[in-house]
Amino acid sequence: MKMKLISVAAIAAAVVLMPVAAQATPEEDLQAFRDYYKEKFPDVPFEDYVNGAYALDPIARENWLSIEEFPPYGPAIDEGETLFHTPFKNGKTYADCFPGYKEGIRQNYPYFDAKTGQVKTLELEINECRVKNGEEPLKYNKGHIASLSSYLAYLSRGKIFDVKVPDDPRAQAAYEEGKKFYFTKRGQLNLACADCHVYSVGKNLRTELLSMSVGHVTHFPKYRSKWGEMGTLNRRFKGCNEQVRAKAFPPQSEEYRNLEYFLTYLSNGLPVNGPGARK
Amino acid sequence: MRNSAKSILAATAVSALLAMSDQGAALAAHTEEHATIIEQGKEIAFDRRRGNCLACHAIPGGVSPGNIGPPLIVMNKRFPSKEKLREQIWDPGQANPDTMMPPFGRHMILTEDEINKVVEFVWTL
Numbered sequence: 191m192k193m194k195l196i197s198v199a200a201i202a203a204a205v206v207l208m209p210v211a212a213q214a215t216p217e218e219d220l221q222a223f224r225d226y227y228k229e230k231f232p233d234v235p236f237e238d239y240v241n242g243a244y245a246l247d248p249i250a251r252e253n254w255l256s257i258e259e260f261p262p263y264g265p266a267i268d269e270g271e272t273l274f275h276t277p278f279k280n281g282k283t284y285a286d287c288f289p290g291y292k293e294g295i296r297q298n299y300p301y302f303d304a305k306t307g308q309v310k311t312l313e314l315e316i317n318e319c320r321v322k323n324g325e326e327p328l329k330y331n332k333g334h335i336a337s338l339s340s341y342l343a344y345l346s347r348g349k350i351f352d353v354k355v356p357d358d359p360r361a362q363a364a365y366e367e368g369k370k371f372y373f374t375k376r377g378q379l380n381l382a383c384a385d386c387h388v389y390s391v392g393k394n395l396r397t398e399l400l401s402m403s404v405g406h407v408t409h410f411p412k413y414r415s416k417w418g419e420m421g422t423l424n425r426r427f428k429g430c431n432e433q434v435r436a437k438a439f440p441p442q443s444e445e446y447r448n449l450e451y452f453l454t455y456l457s458n459g460l461p462v463n464g465p466g467a468r469k
Numbered sequence: 470m471r472n473s474a475k476s477i478l479a480a481t482a483v484s485a486l487l488a489m490s491d492q493g494a495a496l497a498a499h500t501e502e503h504a505t506i507i508e509q510g511k512e513i514a515f516d517r518r519r520g521n522c523l524a525c526h527a528i529p530g531g532v533s534p535g536n537i538g539p540p541l542i543v544m545n546k547r548f549p550s551k552e553k554l555r556e557q558i559w560d561p562g563q564a565n566p567d568t569m570m571p572p573f574g575r576h577m578i579l580t581e582d583e584i585n586k587v588v589e590f591v592w593t594l
Contacts, residue, residue: 378578379571380562390569394535396524 216355216365216455223388223456227402230392239405240463246392247399254467262413263340263465266420270341273334278323284338287319294346296462300353300451302361309364309447312339313422317442330441331425336411339422343411343464351408351462353455368452371445372403377436386430407454409466416469423450503589510590513583520579520587525569529594537569544594555588 214222227239231246238245244254274284274291288295299312316338317327328335355365372383386395387403394400410423417425427446428438439445514520515531522528525537548554556563559574573579579587 378576380576381569381571385569389567390537393537395537396535397533398535 219369220456220458223404226388227391227404231402237460239402239457240408240460242401242405242409242468243399245405246401250399250469254469257467261465262415262467263411263420266337266340266411266413266465267344269334270337270339270344273338274341278320278325280323282323284316284319287315287322288342291342291345294349294462296343296346296464297349297351300447300454302354302356302358302364302451304356304358304361307360308444309451311442311447311450312342313424314442314447330422331428332417332419332421336420336422339411340420340465343409343462346462347464349462351454351457351460353451353458355451355455364448364451365455367445368448368450371449372452377431377434379434381434383430403453404456405460406457407450408457408460408462409464409468411464412466412468414468420465506586507590507593510586510588513579514587514590519583520573522587541591541594544591548592551588551592554591555584558584558587558591 224236227234228236234245241251241254244251277283285291296312299315300309302308303310313330313335316335317330320327328338355361375382375385383403386400387406390400391402392400407423410426411420412426413420424441424446427449428441431438511530514522514528517524522541523531523534525535527534527536527540527542529542544554548557557570560572561568561570562572562575571578573587574581574584
């Protein structure tokens with residue numbers, strides 16, 4: 191019982207204190223996280239992790255299921271579809287940048303791009319596609335980018351996340367940076383992502399039930415009732431930074447892309463279920 | 470500054486006995502002032518933008534608390550002194566370096582005066 195707890199604690203300590211354990215491979219991290227949550231929530235099926243806090247709280251789940259009957263993200267999928275197929279001024283469309291989109295591509299993001307040595311996210315590539323075709327980049331947190339990303343996620347539903355950390359020191363460094371970010375206390379309130387989503391998972395922060403990191407990203411972009419609109423994963427990162435009174439990083443900054451890399455790796459083996467809805 | 474809840478009660482009893490004397494009036498005034506401080510401490514502790522202690526702790530009188538930290542009850546038995554309690558609130562990292570609890574003093578989340586008031590309040594729990 192105790193061992194499992196220690197193994198995740200070890201990751202935290204590893205990052206901050208012990209260079210030895212920080213050498214844990216991504217595979218070992220993934221196993222440690224899965225084991226830790228399994229120990230805590232033995233009755234929650236792994237597939238259900240994609241539903242976040244609703245996997246843990248039957249009452250909230252009921253409310254959410256009734257919201258899902260008329261999905262609030264529906265209009266975003268429709269808008270995304272229209273935008274995706276509307277030609278740029280040069281006559282090309284997004285489909286020229288994302289040839290495989292029909293079969294689903296969301297599960298392949300983020301990935302490590304050996305050419306640039308950077309982590310590429312889907313939203314980053316949507317904007318790269320625009321710029322390449324002579325269009326202005328979109329804002330990253332909401333609006334059109336969330337709609338385009340929703341459409342692409344929708345077409346990818348059911349596809350299994352399989353983020354790779356290739357045998358390239360730059361990729362491993364990006365992953366490690368993301369992991370370090372997750373375990374670093376920040377902001378005036380001095381809290382790390384892991385404080386809430388690992389060590390206090392399943393507990394209540396006021397009325398909010400804290401969800402597990404595994405499965406965190408699978409349903410993005412999402413309609414959040416609190417926002418009253420759609421938002422990207424970047425937007426959620428910003429929110430979780432700001433609620434501890436830390437300064438958010440710029441959208442698609444290297445910090446957030448590496449964080450997304452680490453966090454999405456933890457969802458490997460789970461299906462895309464975006465776009466989603468949360469309170 | 471070492472007024473425990475008990476000594477306040479004692480003070481109240483004494484002040485009732487001496488109600489007619491000048492000394493009694495002074496004591497009563499003191500008790501009233503202390504009650505105001507406790508009340509202010511409670512407000513600070515419950516206010517989402519200030520202490521927001523309810524985010525993590527059940528506290529008598531507070532609604533929809535979180536359960537990340539232990540319930541704040543019988544605090545004057547848990548802590549040997551108000552000073553020790555104040556240390557826990559000022560910088561909980563001293564007692565537990567990995568703590569979830571924000572360092573209210575060290576990170577200036579609350580002012581020193583606000584912390585004093587919160588301590589007075591929590592000591593009564």
